[in-house]
Amino acid sequence: RIVYLNGEYIPEEEAKVSIFDRGFVMGDAVYEVTAVIGGKLWDFEGHVKRLARSLNELEMQNPLSREELLEIHRELIARNPEFIDGGIYLQISRGNAGDRDFAFPPADVKPTVVLYTQAKNGLLDDPKAKKGIKVISVPDLRWHRRDIKTVQLLYPSLAKMAAKKAHVDDAWFVEDGFVTEGSSNNVYIVKNGKIITRPLSNDILHGITRAALLRYASEAQMTIEERPFTIEEAQAADEAFFTSASAFVTPVVEVDGKPVASGKPGPVAVRLREIYLEESAKSAI
Numbered sequence: 001r002i003v004y005l006n007g008e009y010i011p012e013e014e015a016k017v018s019i020f021d022r023g024f025v026m027g028d029a030v031y032e033v034t035a036v037i038g039g040k041l042w043d044f045e046g047h048v049k050r051l052a053r054s055l056n057e058l059e060m061q062n063p064l065s066r067e068e069l070l071e072i073h074r075e076l077i078a079r080n081p082e083f084i085d086g087g088i089y090l091q092i093s094r095g096n097a098g099d100r101d102f103a104f105p106p107a108d109v110k111p112t113v114v115l116y117t118q119a120k121n122g123l124l125d126d127p128k129a130k131k132g133i134k135v136i137s138v139p140d141l142r143w144h145r146r147d148i149k150t151v152q153l154l155y156p157s158l159a160k161m162a163a164k165k166a167h168v169d170d171a172w173f174v175e176d177g178f179v180t181e182g183s184s185n186n187v188y189i190v191k192n193g194k195i196i197t198r199p200l201s202n203d204i205l206h207g208i209t210r211a212a213l214l215r216y217a218s219e220a221q222m223t224i225e226e227r228p229f230t231i232e233e234a235q236a237a238d239e240a241f242f243t244s245a246s247a248f249v250t251p252v253v254e255v256d257g258k259p260v261a262s263g264k265p266g267p268v269a270v271r272l273r274e275i276y277l278e279e280s281a282k283s284a285i
């Protein structure tokens with residue numbers, strides 16, 4: 001695999017980052033994952049905008065323009081011809097700051113920019129989209145700036161491991177009695193035809209797939225209610241589902257051991273997945 005590191009396209013074995021990099025020492029880095037289907041980028045503009053926002057919130061330099069980012073994404077697709085479907089991972093850290101120090105390094109320290117392809121063939125036909133997934137709930141013990149997409153993913157990793165141990169697919173975070181989001185996705189329930197999802201705030205990541213889906217749903221005259229919901233409401237809902245760049249729209253059929261309605265994917269989630277795939281394919285670049 002050919003990867004991108006600080007302006008160079010090199011084989012992955014040659015891509016090395018300093019032990020003093022703040023991404024490594026302090027988790028001082030942000031990231032994005034953009035889906036690639038048939039060699040085309042999905043929701044690219046949304047990911048670029050959110051990257052700029054994350055960097056800005058952390059007072060980190062934004063080293064690359066939209067055009068430069070697009071060129072790097074396309075170059076990686078071109079230089080890795082076996083890569084057709086999957087995602088492109090992008091990470092920008094505050095760079096190699098020398099000896100460990102809590103204070104940010106001087107402005108002339110350059111950020112470390114890494115991008116690489118992650119192939120996942122058959123991404124569109126993941127059997128989980130047909131069967132739906134099962135989730136457990138765990139307390140949301142993350143920091144309170146979840147709107148910034150940082151690489152500090154230790155707690156989401158622990159939550160995923162808890163889900164694995166419970167023989168389910170994912171964990172939903174709960175705070176003050178309400179669901180915030182999934183370990184790496186935004187979550188929704190459907191009740192009496194209404195799509196219910198938590199409003200944007202610092203409590204959740206502002207999902208790019210969420211933004212696109214809510215736009216398509218409102219264009220299709222579906223009713224959206226942005227408000228928090230509880231685990232009990234999810235268990236009593238007609239349907240549940242989640243969104244993320246790598247899983248699009250995927251039904252959730254069990255929450256904390258209780259089936260959602262019949263325990264099968266519901267018609268709204270299935271329809272929303274179709275709409276999302278159709279519309280995103282049209283605007284892929």
Ligand code: PLP
Nearest residue numbers: 184185186205207208209244245
């Ligand atoms: N929420 C969290 C915590 C995430 O990590 C992600 C994706 O990585 C999402 C939501 C979904 O965001 P997007 O649709 O931009 O992939």
